[in-house]
Amino acid sequence: MKTVEEFLPDSTRHTRIGFNFLLPEMESKSQQNIEKYGVDISTIREAQARIKSFIHRTPVLTSESLDNISGRKLFFKCECFQKGGAFKFRGACNAIFSLSDNEAAKGVTTHSSGNHAAALALAAKTRGVPAYVVIPKTAPTCKVENVIRYGGQIIWSEDSLQSREMTAAKVLEDTGAVLVHPYNDARIISGQGTISLELLEQAPHLDAIVVPISGGGLISGVALAAKSINPSLRVLAAEPSGANDAALSKAAGKIITLPETKTVADGLRAHLGNLTWSIVRDFVDDVIVVHDTEIIEAMKLCYEILKVAVEPSGAIGLAAVLSQHFQKCQAWRDCNRIGIILSGGNVDLGVLWHSFNR
Template sequence: MDTGKGNGSDQYASDLSSIKEAHERIKSVIHNTPVFSSDTLNVMAGRRLLFKCECFQKGGASNAVLSLDEEQAAKGVVTHSSGNHAAALSLAAQMRGIPAYIVVPSNAPKCKVKNVIRYGGEVIWCEPTFESRQVTADKVQQDTGAVLIHPYNDSRIISGQGTISLELLEQFPEIDTLIVPISGGGLISGVALAAKSINPSIRVLAAEPVGANDAALSKEKGRVVTLPQTNTIADGLRAFLGDLTWPIVRDLVDAVITVDDKEIVEAMKLCYEILKVAVEPSGAIGLAAVLSDSFQQNPLWADCKHVAIIVSGGNIDLDVLWEALSKR
């Protein structure tokens, strides 16, 4: 499997120079997303919070797609992730004028499929099992010659995500802490690599649902832990670490803060009501983490004064969201 490896240093799947290259490559097509703040939330958190609104980012897979040479690109790209990556990959492919084949399990939420189609992706249905997704994606690759772009275990994706730190630290060099949602680890790997290269003393904290706490367990055990099942409203945070993201998470993420679904929902409401940002539960988890007792009462974090929170995720389906909320 081509995971785009080789772009980065030998130590990790990416590095600061790959991330800077990615930034040059994509800066004309991505949004430099706004950073929001709220005195009300600062008071609640007892420190200054800076919300980097990546939920407004539509160019999330641009680096991967624009990294392909002409010959590779002509055959298109394929992924078997649904979710935000599928939509972002479809859009990036559409902008380059190449096909995007998106393998989608038959039980996928309507809104995810809608977003893929909205951005010109070609939906290829499969059975709702990991094996079927893999087999179907392999077949698409064989039939079309398309390049597989994994949602997180891919150097090009990791480097693209790292550009978030370049934007943030250029605008707010005083940031001393970054709080980042963790799922498969692509986002936090890029963010941590860039941020710690620029400022080695910066803290990078992962935010994870207790019902999908594989990253917390992995850090504890010193090896990748997967879970037999996950149980959280934050459906974007159910993936497990990959072989490219784990070494970065192991070495560069200072701690994992786990929060329960109640904390996530409360934070989501604050995002809507105070920031006016329509996040999915996964996107609100950083705010949940900074407001949680486990963060607030840990003396290790007492001197985190300028805290940037990455607000990710954008697959909002009002109907589905409410159904999930009303079951709580």
Template sequence: MENNGHIQSGKYAADISSIKDAKLRIESFIHKTPIMSSEYLNSVSGRKLFFKCECFQKGGAFKFRGASNAIFSLGNDQAVKGVVTHSSGNHAAAVSLAAKLRGIPAYIVIPKNAPDCKVENVRRYGGKIFWSEATMQSRESVSTKVMEDTGAILIHPFNDGRIISGQGTISLELLEQIPQIDTIIVPISGGGLISGVALAAKAIKPSIRILAAEPRGANDAAQSKAAGRIITLPETNTIADGLRAFLGDLTWYVF
């Protein structure tokens, strides 16, 4: 498996080995997030539910795991010119913070409709903002221009083995904290989180079930699963702005 996380023949972009390596690489930077439960929700669902609280992660989301792994796995010759990414918010903040800790520039392409609170997080962590239109084509086009102008390395929000490996560290923690768990429900958008969680959890506990959850108004993953190929939607309708991306070739291969 290459450092950039591209698939080699017959292999996923990440595996339990790369996820364990990620844990060692980032554990001094991230929070080991707590598990919480609710007796009310247990009674409503008829199940014993546990919540892995990544809202308490640095940067406010799980994205800091993948961003840290990607940025701290770069060689000094790669990192010196900085990193670039495109994101509506949480990944943007995570890359900005991880780059700040590494002491390198972060160039962040953000769609103009991103929530103000997420844009402010990027500014607070020192990311340099470049604006794009809300479409993925515009985000990618602006990112390419920034890369050409600066020589920065692209840190893709989800379609990158280093990102997938970093997100997979959630399963390493979760199955230490609650080893008896039999099902993990994971939100799905671009698929970086669920790919890492599934690869790690299935390697540790093959019997475990992994369920993907997404809004009805942005159900491209369900449509993709049914069609047997990646489906992209002409528009999405959800307040969950972080769940509007579409699967990439690396995450689809796991999904």
């Protein structure tokens, strides 16, 4: 196993990324955020320094054709090109490299629908520690293959959240590994937030960022970072109608969970956690709910026009921007420059084709 110090570039060793770039009133606001949410712009900047040398700085693509179709200027942040094929590697890397050497030595474990699992396996491999991954038997083959490719040890569970959690508890007991939750974890949220730091450098002056929502780890980090840098920037969630718990939760003012979910976007079936809920409640401006047919149509546009291979969950941001809900909403009429996070690209080509031809 390698220690954290060995991995850090010289310039970041022993250097805490502080508040010195923030105005005094922002500093105090940031302090409030960390007390309230366990995450703030400083933990996100720390995450960036910690994971920078391990992750890809993913490119931002633009397309005049898609601008014409949407009537906006779109900036696609291509996290499908991230290591492991999804944004999840950022959070996983931050979590694993936040551990002390003693903690890390026993390894890490998680239960996940796939992308987090692969990301955690890859991050663990990068640090040279074991990853025990609980995966439901129904997970897409390509996601399971990714976990195996990255050296993760797979422990199968049933599809239910309950079975996954019980299996993970057993692994914890047997190995003494550290549980790294896919989203309800401050280290994970801080890692995902590094996307905003990059995106706002690559595409300044955005009016809004549209982000897929599932458990809320991605959007929590993205929203906290983006609004700390520019409080007037809008953050909109994109959610499938067959797993619309975030929209229902926002409407009800409390976490709502669904007895079952049904969507082509297999990565978006989780529900919010207590940590992510408080951030989504306070920082997400709206949840745009789209149907599976809209997701498939957006995915097709990503392949045919943008030339990017996304998974259904990854294409939902574009689906949201093209939806009637968004296009007709007065509140977002002035959102001209829009960042869209293409969150991942892990899809079985067979499943993809089947989706296109339903």
